Amino acid sequence: MKIKILAFVVSLVISLSVTLSAQRVFMFGDSHVCGKKYPEQTSKVLKDTFPAIEFSFWGKNGICFHSVNKNPQYLDSLFSFSPDIAIIHLGTNGAYENNFSGKAFREEMESFISLFRERMPECKIVFITPFTNKKRRYRKKGNWFVNNNNRKAADEIVEFVKTHHDTFVIDNNEEAGNLFINSKTLIRPDNVHLTEKGYRLLGTQVGESIVAINDLWTTPEL
Numbered sequence: 572m573k574i575k576i577l578a579f580v581v582s583l584v585i586s587l588s589v590t591l592s593a594q595r596v597f598m599f600g601d602s603h604v605c606g607k608k609y610p611e612q613t614s615k616v617l618k619d620t621f622p623a624i625e626f627s628f629w630g631k632n633g634i635c636f637h638s639v640n641k642n643p644q645y646l647d648s649l650f651s652f653s654p655d656i657a658i659i660h661l662g663t664n665g666a667y668e669n670n671f672s673g674k675a676f677r678e679e680m681e682s683f684i685s686l687f688r689e690r691m692p693e694c695k696i697v698f699i700t701p702f703t704n705k706k707r708r709y710r711k712k713g714n715w716f717v718n719n720n721n722r723k724a725a726d727e728i729v730e731f732v733k734t735h736h737d738t739f740v741i742d743n744n745e746e747a748g749n750l751f752i753n754s755k756t757l758i759r760p761d762n763v764h765l766t767e768k769g770y771r772l773l774g775t776q777v778g779e780s781i782v783a784i785n786d787l788w789t790t791p792e793l
Contacts, residue, residue: 598628
């Protein structure tokens, strides 16, 4: 009898482990995701730890929380994939405008989460804060300066996650951003988008951080 019980427990543990490692993960975001190198590297890092996961992604140039709310069809690929975990990388475009408002940004996130939860109430969400970049005061004219709105947007995302169940945040905004903007080999001349090397590094950082979030991968209580 003891042998049968032990065999059952081992079988159950194996079954749960396979179920967890086979979770479906979807990355959604702006041009950083659209460029493919970043999500592809994130997927590679995740699969190094969880080889059985299914991973997909979708990105569109220029989008932000506000534009997704106005165009909910942007989420069709995500909803069709039906992920267990959604990685959301938005905020760069919303924080690039000179008239950035933390209050408005937070309200846009609230609308986004409502839209998302209507279709996927059980999906866990990992928000990636926009990393620090540089901009010109008048777009193509003037000297470059550090865009501190990215830090403000990151702070709003961090606070947002504290009040929403099953949401998480990876905030390496300053560490990654300062590394990128100070290296000609990691960031492109527009001081916003990364080189292939930069996106590989970002994907590694994000992937490793996601693997470390125990609540995404731990065995559910029976």
